[in-house]
């Protein structure tokens with residue numbers, strides 16, 4: 002198959018001495034051209050695969066021959082197409098199964114819920130599709146193919162740009178777009194002049210022009226070509242894709258990404274211990290952490306109140322923060338909003354979540370304060386029903402813990418259950434079960450602050466127990482049974498979840514993808530075409546002009562170009578008497 | 584922030600009116616197909632009788648062919664030019680040869696103008712179809728605009744709005760294309776798709792006007808989504824054309840073998856090759872727009888979530904669509920992949936777009952969960 006626009010060129014006249022560059026010469030390719038081999042036998046029917054000829058020749062190739070054969074196959078258009086389609090198919094499973102990088106917890110849960118298929122899916126890396134061996138293999142092969150495709154084409158095109166327009170075909174009438182004109186002898190335009198005029202017109206229209214036999218006795222002609230930039234655009238597009246891939250790699254190698262929950266009044270300092278979770282790139286070094294700090298002063302939330310239909314939907318989140326670029330720097334007041342990150346020297350801070358952190362005080366059995374701080378509750382739904390886990394490992398004589406819900410606006414539903422009715426804190430309520438017993442925090446096993454393993458604990462309160470569950474309004478205190486202590490709901494604070502990212506690859510990705518779009522538009526919308534014009538003198542004294550057009554690659558504007566050129570020439574030569582004959 | 588619920592309800596009413604008007608337009612286009620199919624069949628029978636009495640080797644489309652008088656150069660092409668086997672050419676050049684061969688070797692019995700420009704022939708039903716479509720479009724535009732005014736923002740913030748605005752753009756692009764090319768043969772299909780989108784939106788996912796959630800409050804919403812919707816509208820056109828191309832290819836094959844081609848209405852529709860070429864041109868534009876959609880989405884994601892690419896389900900499917908259409912463009916330059924296979928790729932690409940919109944938005948969870956359902 003044809004590799005490129007340029008390759009067609011070899012078919013239609015770049016190769017010296019092939020005579021008329023017409024559609025009748027498609028098979029005349031220089032023997033060393035890659036496309037010649039890919040074409041298989043010239044003259045085969047378009048729809049019949051030509052691979053057969055290659056297969057038959059295989060045994061005789063030898064080692065280097067085989068290598069060359071494999072390389073040619075890999076860099077062929079057919080393979081590129083196959084790999085592209087394979088890439089599309091391979092990307093799909095990543096949207097069907099939960100993916101570890103985005104959602105590790107969901108993957109773990111999925112494997113637990115599907116004990117038979119789960120591990121098998123995992124074995125085939127279906128939870129890590131985009132870093133899997135098979136997905137990587139496909140895109141790496143595709144890009145190797147791309148490199149193998151682009152390098153020779155760049156070389157070929159560099160040569161094509163420097164060479165003259167191909168020689169004028171003997172029979173222009175064989176070209177797909179052909180026309181002829183006759184200039185009456187009275188108009189006084191000899192053949193030489195006509196050819197020169199045509200050359201001037203073509204030059205003005207951006208063609209590269211070459212005059213032939215300008216002074217000779219026979220038929221002066223013009224060869225012209227334009228649209229070299231079409232192939233340049235194609236090459237730019239494909240090369241830029243390589244750039245995008247490299248930028249991706251840079252992002253993955255040198256970037257990092259971390260999360261932090263920041264309660265009103267709290268401060269984040271950008272060092273490793275401050276992060277709630279941290280995900281460094283492969284080549285991350287601690288030195289890249291920019292030493293900025295952010296204090297959350299206030300978090301404003303606006304919910305929809307005007308319309309009934311979307312009542313309670315969030316419409317504005319604004320975090321007012323004080324930032325410092327270094328510990329010694331002047332504090333600056335800034336605003337952090339969704340879609341509007343803070344930036345510190347290439348490290349960005351994004352507002353990605355928010356919720357409530359009830360301030361609770363836990364007193365232990367000995368009457369001492371075991372815990373007194375805002376505890377982050379995780380939001381479950383649009384009404385901000387939030388799950389909360391409170392752990393008081395300092396409580397004596399036994400550690401205390403609580404799990405339950407925070408409802409910003411507690412309401413009685415029709416079935417008598419208490420539910421959250423609004424995201425704003427109109428009637429905040431804590432609904433808790435309490436436990437006593439060793440929380441297992443000293444064993445060195447990392448445990449999430451958001452979960453509580455109750456299997457080793459003694460339950461003190463609960464809806465199913467005689468003691469009932471704990472229900473706390475703001476500023477209320479509940480005494481735990483058996484004198485184990487008490488819990489007080491002191492009030493509500495808001496928190497924000499921020500993502501902190503450093504991604505040195507993104508600039509490259511932006512630049513290269515912009516270049517790719519530029520190249521793409523050039524290659525798709527510029528027409529590359531050749532024009533030949535030949536003039537001669539008829540026995541009766543008229544000057545006869547014929548011309549032929551040849552598009553190289555997709556060029557639907559060829560017809561319009563032909564009309565324009567014809568009009569221009571007619572205006573130049575036939576303006577006065579404007580005869581109707583052609 | 585300035586929500587006008589009453590105006591929003593008027594908008595919904597206009598939307599229903601628009602759907603009803605489109606229904607009438609659809610009827611007119613369908614009538615045009617059916618009527619011309621019958622008319623052409625009778626012309627054909629007469630022509631056949633004529634042919635049989637004069638010469639057996641008549642050109643298949645000579646009887647009904649009123650085209651190509653507009654082709655002055657044709658007369659000058661030596662007779663041999665017509666018999667050049669362009670099948671030998673492949674790749675892009677193959678396309679050129681195929682584009683440029685208007686009549687020689689045309690195996691189609693299509694009576695449509697191959698360059699898809701308007702001919703003198705009067706097609707009353709089709710004219711009504713266009714006129715009513717334009718009316719429906721106006722009502723539809725009013726509906727979308729009142730929605731935008733009622734919500735005080737761009738009208739594409741949830742699925743209902745994506746669908747209704749998307750349908751508006753499909754209809755608009757179609758009407759715009761009609762001013763340049765005679766694509767009335769697409770009317771039945773395009774207006775049917777518009778109807779499906781409007782019906783799905785107004786009945787399946789009606790959503791009252793509201794403010795945007797903070798995640799969508801960005802000028803990137805305006806850029807990213809409007810370009811995506813425009814690209815999808817263009818892909819809708821090429822989808823319809825590719826389906827027709829496949830049908831036409833089958834008919835042409837049947838004709839070439841001397842079998843009865845069936846589907847008489849397809850004679851109103853240009854030859855498979857013409858459909859393929861126009862679809863390619865539109866797909867090229869749409870692909871650039873889709874590439875831009877992908878990029879704008881990545882920039883927005885960077886600004887919103889701090890990463891430009893995270894393989895979120897929506898991102899995965901946008902990427903898959905992009906790769907499928909890149910495959911389509913490649914296919915057009917690959918021997919053995921032009922024509923039917925390229926058309927299939929175009930269809931698969933469009934089905935991915937529908938899937939991305941209808942299924943991914945509703946059933947897949949991800950960061951892009953703004954369906955408003």
Ligand code: HEM
Pocket residue numbers: 003004005006075076077078081085143144146147148150151234235239242521524525554675908909912913915916
């Ligand atoms: C990363 C994978 C690739 C992508 C996304 C891609 C995408 C595209 C797109 C969108 C086009 C249409 C623009 C145009 O016509 O210039 C195109 C054209 C082209 N590609 Fe690729 N390509 C990829 C890899 C390759 C490879 C590996 C080869 C070589 C084997 C290749 C060779 C070509 C050629 C020759 C054209 C021009 C076809 C024509 O004349 O229409 N591409 N590519």
